[in-house]
Amino acid sequence: MKKVKIIEENCIACGLCESIAGDIFVVEDVARVIVDKVKEDQIELVQEAIDSCPTDAIEWDE
Numbered sequence: 001m002k003k004v005k006i007i008e009e010n011c012i013a014c015g016l017c018e019s020i021a022g023d024i025f026v027v028e029d030v031a032r033v034i035v036d037k038v039k040e041d042q043i044e045l046v047q048e049a050i051d052s053c054p055t056d057a058i059e060w061d062e
């Protein structure tokens with residue numbers, strides 16, 4: 001299973017990642033990842049959040 005992380009200094013707390021994948025991200029003053037590992041069936045949604053983040057603040061943690 002893959003991990004995902006937030007680059008906090010890039011995050012502008014727009015809330016988009018939480019609206020796309022609310023089981024993975026919560027956004028308060030910055031976005032946070034609320035799961036340890038991303039399950040197979042969540043990968044597509046996380047990738048959508050990565051692709052949609054306006055500041056490239058989300059990336060896979062390889």
Ligand code: SF4
Pocket residue numbers: 006010011012013014015016017018027030031052053054055056057058
């Ligand atoms: S989409 Fe990007 S900038 Fe917006 S809250 Fe999520 S990580 Fe932060």
